[in-house]
Amino acid sequence: MNRNLYFSKWIVSIFFLASMLYFFKTYLERNEGIKIENIITTIPHRDTLSPKIQPEEKPNNIPDEVYNTLEYILKYQKPPDGYVGGRKFYNREKKLPLKDFTGQILSYKEWDIHPKSSLKNRGAERIITDSNLNAYYTKDHYKTFIKIKI
Structure with missing residues (x-):
């Protein structure tokens, strides 16, 4: 039972992080006119x-x-x-x-x-x-x- 609870929390955490990334990307594109692809390419190695x-x-x-x-x-x-x-x-x-x-x-x-x-x-x-x-x-x-x- 304890193992299922741990697994559930892990799944919820991943879902939460994915949601936050999606909303952050959407916010930047709508409000700032910034595309995530452009952000990544402006920080070269x-x-x-x-x-x-x-x-x-x-x-x-x-x-x-x-x-x-x-x-x-x-x-x-x-x-x-x-x-x-x-x-x-x-x-x-x-x-x-x-x-x-x-x-x-x-x-x-x-x-x-x-x-x-x-x-x-x-x-x-x-x-x-x-x-x-x-x-x-x-x-x-x-x-x-x-x-x-x-």
Whole structure:
């Protein structure tokens, strides 16, 4: 008899967890416009940090240098030789998300698009990456951002 009670509690627990996952997924899709499949693919394993960005995914208003630099950053977790990058970006203007979908506070890093040169300044263009490996492009030194599809 005691064994049946244990088994029943186990079945009820599994049913409860499955129900919670279903309702959480439904809630996100309806209220946040987030698909569970997209959530899972935005958290890649460290060995797969070198995505190839396909031409059809590149908006016309983001230069190719941005994608080339970003691919290097995601693969090696450092700026290319001769570039400045990896410093903390504070998001003081709060134009980028403060938290991810789970409520975790996001941290950001900034990266230059062009190599450092003694002949000219660093320019206004930057890539910003967050702790969930999302990336943003700013062409006007943090006034506006375009999310980069990875």
